[in-house]
Amino acid sequence: MTQPVFSRRNALGLFGLAGLAATAGCGSSVGGGSSAGSSASGGGGAIKVGLVIPQDGVYTPLGVDMKNGWDLFLERHDGMLGGYEVETVIGDEGEGPDTGVPAIQGLIQRDNVDVLVGIVNSASALGAAEAVAAAKKVLVISNAGANAVTGDARNPYIWRASFNNAQAAFAMGEYLASQQPEGGVFLMAPDYAAGQETFVAFKASYEGGGGTIAGEALTPFGTTQDFQPFLSAIPGSGAGATFVFYSGGEAVSFVQQYAGFGLKDTVPLYGSGFLTEGSVLEAQGEAAVGIQTALHYSTEIDNPANTEFVEAYQEAYDVLPTCFAVQTWDAALVLDLALADAADLSGDAVSEALGGVGEISDSPRGAWTFDGQSPKHVEYLREVQEGDGGLINVVVEELGEYGQ
Amino acid sequence: MTEWFADNFISILNGLAIGSLLFILAVGLSLVFGMMDVLNLGHGALYLIGAYVGFQFTGGISSWGGFLTALAVAAAFGLVAGLILSVATEPLVGRGHLDQALLTLGVALVVAEVISIIFGDDVQNVVAPPGLNESIQVFGNTYPAYRLALIGVGAVLAIVVWLVIEKSSLGALIRASVSDREMVSSVGVDNRKVKAGVFAFGSMLAALAGVLGGPVYGARTGLDETVLLLALVVIVIGGLGSVRGALIGSLVIGQVESLGRANLPEFASFMLFGALAVVLIVRPRGLFGSKVGAP
Numbered sequence: 001m002t003q004p005v006f007s008r009r010n011a012l013g014l015f016g017l018a019g020l021a022a023t024a025g026c027g028s029s030v031g032g033g034s035s036a037g038s039s040a041s042g043g044g045g046a047i048k049v050g051l052v053i054p055q056d057g058v059y060t061p062l063g064v065d066m067k068n069g070w071d072l073f074l075e076r077h078d079g080m081l082g083g084y085e086v087e088t089v090i091g092d093e094g095e096g097p098d099t100g101v102p103a104i105q106g107l108i109q110r111d112n113v114d115v116l117v118g119i120v121n122s123a124s125a126l127g128a129a130e131a132v133a134a135a136k137k138v139l140v141i142s143n144a145g146a147n148a149v150t151g152d153a154r155n156p157y158i159w160r161a162s163f164n165n166a167q168a169a170f171a172m173g174e175y176l177a178s179q180q181p182e183g184g185v186f187l188m189a190p191d192y193a194a195g196q197e198t199f200v201a202f203k204a205s206y207e208g209g210g211g212t213i214a215g216e217a218l219t220p221f222g223t224t225q226d227f228q229p230f231l232s233a234i235p236g237s238g239a240g241a242t243f244v245f246y247s248g249g250e251a252v253s254f255v256q257q258y259a260g261f262g263l264k265d266t267v268p269l270y271g272s273g274f275l276t277e278g279s280v281l282e283a284q285g286e287a288a289v290g291i292q293t294a295l296h297y298s299t300e301i302d303n304p305a306n307t308e309f310v311e312a313y314q315e316a317y318d319v320l321p322t323c324f325a326v327q328t329w330d331a332a333l334v335l336d337l338a339l340a341d342a343a344d345l346s347g348d349a350v351s352e353a354l355g356g357v358g359e360i361s362d363s364p365r366g367a368w369t370f371d372g373q374s375p376k377h378v379e380y381l382r383e384v385q386e387g388d389g390g391l392i393n394v395v396v397e398e399l400g401e402y403g404q
Numbered sequence: 405m406t407e408w409f410a411d412n413f414i415s416i417l418n419g420l421a422i423g424s425l426l427f428i429l430a431v432g433l434s435l436v437f438g439m440m441d442v443l444n445l446g447h448g449a450l451y452l453i454g455a456y457v458g459f460q461f462t463g464g465i466s467s468w469g470g471f472l473t474a475l476a477v478a479a480a481f482g483l484v485a486g487l488i489l490s491v492a493t494e495p496l497v498g499r500g501h502l503d504q505a506l507l508t509l510g511v512a513l514v515v516a517e518v519i520s521i522i523f524g525d526d527v528q529n530v531v532a533p534p535g536l537n538e539s540i541q542v543f544g545n546t547y548p549a550y551r552l553a554l555i556g557v558g559a560v561l562a563i564v565v566w567l568v569i570e571k572s573s574l575g576a577l578i579r580a581s582v583s584d585r586e587m588v589s590s591v592g593v594d595n596r597k598v599k600a601g602v603f604a605f606g607s608m609l610a611a612l613a614g615v616l617g618g619p620v621y622g623a624r625t626g627l628d629e630t631v632l633l634l635a636l637v638v639i640v641i642g643g644l645g646s647v648r649g650a651l652i653g654s655l656v657i658g659q660v661e662s663l664g665r666a667n668l669p670e671f672a673s674f675m676l677f678g679a680l681a682v683v684l685i686v687r688p689r690g691l692f693g694s695k696v697g698a699p
Contacts, residue, residue, distance in 0.1 A: 061525055217669050220672050224672075226621075229662050229665035230669060249624045252527045260548040261539070261548065
């Protein structure tokens with residue numbers, strides 16, 4: 001869902017991590033590349049997990065949520081995954097592959113971790129694929145949604161416990177095709193990989209279901225502060241609904257301006273769930289009420305696992321969980337299941353065990369399975385409403401199961 | 405023609421609003437660089453301070469008290485920061501723009517990081533004061549009232565700054581110290597004070613722009629770089645050290661970003677720098693570049 005933005009912090013991170021990587025290189029040459037792992041095989045030993053999350057840059061809030069999800073799972077399972085005592089080493093992913101890939105290399109070579117978890121940015125995930133394959137370590141991705149990660153660019157060591165970019169857009173396309181908004185749908189997304197994947201998936205299901213596209217606009221990613229020039233095309237297009245994919249800062253500006261230019265009341269707004277997920281929803285405020293989105297999670301899903309999860313999360317961190325926290329919780333959950341069956345901690349054994357976990361029944365998002373190496377799960381139609389403690393994403397209906 | 409105008413009315417209006425904000429931001433940079441010959445890359449950080457001051461005092465609640473307090477606090481912050489920057493760059497006079505750029509960029513990095521530590525990296529929302537916090541009908545189009553007010557504020561500030569620089573005795577002193585420092589100091593004026601004054605005023609405007617821009621752009625990390633880039637483009641297009649140049653440059657960029665993007669969305673990414681390139685090819689000094697101030 002993400003793409004690197006070049007900024008001076010990025011550049012600084014690059015310098016910093018270049019230094020780190022150099023140190024890591026020295027460490028491994030001295031210690032010798034022991035891919036045999038530091039832990040005893042079989043149950044009852046210890047496992048070292050590298051958690052790669054952004055601790056600097058625009059995705060830092062996601063990194064916080066992911067760490068919370070991970071910590072909460074371990075806390076509620078006595079610090080154990082599949083019978084192994086867990087030691088977590090954190091690596092800073094930064095904003096893009098220029099920092100994310102060295103962070104992963106450092107964890108593999110310097111810290112000698114057995115398994116890796118995390119990664120927000122799809123470009124970092126694609127960049128890391130080679131490193132984890134060469135080291136034969138399993139990476140369980142807990143965000144990065146580019147289809148290619150577990151599609152064209154797949155290798156046996158990369159598993160995904162989050163989502164892929166096409167799912168929410170495809171589900172929403174089917175739903176809007178069934179709703180038949182008069183005048184068709186206007187599409188908007190940032191002009192980068194995730195935005196383009198969203199366009200393709202939405203059109204495939206929406207036009208496949210007989211809908212017409214009233215118009216579309218790809219906005220320059222990272223440099224668009226003001227959406228008015230693009231928004232002004234919507235009334236003229238005669239569209240009866242707008243579907244967008246925005247996240248983070250762009251989601252906040254977009255939703256506020258959509259309301260500010262009076263479109264919210266005339267052309268209903270639909271989106272991929274990241275439009276109204278987590279801290280952005282708070283910043284959007286009243287402008288977000290009534291927006292409908294599709295996502296694989298909402299805090300309002302009614303199942304025992306979610307109720308327990310939301311309660312525990314709120315107690316521990318005093319905020320509502322986000323899909324990013326759930327995805328990392330689920331990464332821990334699948335590792336917990338897989339490690340219990342794995343013959344040893346080698347990448348091949350863990351990967352094989354992940355292939356055999358079957359249905360993951362007690363996830364907060366509801367039961368899901370691996371379709372290939374990426375989740376097949378229910379997409380929920382959610383609507384932003386005023387709740388007791390602020391805005392929430394209320395589940396309107398289930399849109400069905402979607403896979404790789 | 406009238407039909408085209410009606411279709412694009414909102415885009416033109418919006419270009420004016422963005423242009424007004426850019427003018428408030430860029431005029432300070434233009435004066436400091438063009439007249440005082442100091443390249444201040446910390447200008448974006450001053451805007452960022454203003455944006456977060458706006459967030460701190462409005463805190464998601466629409467109120468005139470909070471908004472006006474934020475404006476006053478940001479102005480004070482800007483004045484002090486400008487004085488500090490002026491003193492800090494004083495030893496670098498005559499050592500070229502690179503040293504100034506390094507120093508002010510360093511300050512900007514520290515400021516941005518401190519803000520990120522204090523406020524975190526979440527995107528923060530700044531709410532417009534009551535009455536401006538809604539949309540109104542302008543010739544059958546819905547338009548945010550706050551942006552209309554922004555056009556008014558920009559126009560008033562443009563007139564005030566122009567009068568001060570071009571018509572007042574203070575402005576004459578500033579212009580005199582630019583053209584001949586030695587002569588000004590030989591008649592008993594400390595031209596370091598003149599420089600500090602211009603620096604403080606320009607920085608104050610940047611911080612005010614941060615508060616005023618809050619309801620449009622919000623407050624978030626990385627905004628400092630974005631606005632610094634826009635301000636640099638504006639002063640390059642308008643020409644250094646000229647109030648009129650900064651105003652025209654701002655209005656041009658406002659329209660390019662608004663009207664241009666609306667009509668040619670497929671070129672949106674390149675339009676800003678395309679306009680810059682055209683101006684540089686046709687008129688390298690900028691549209692209103694002053695001969696005296698240009699380095």
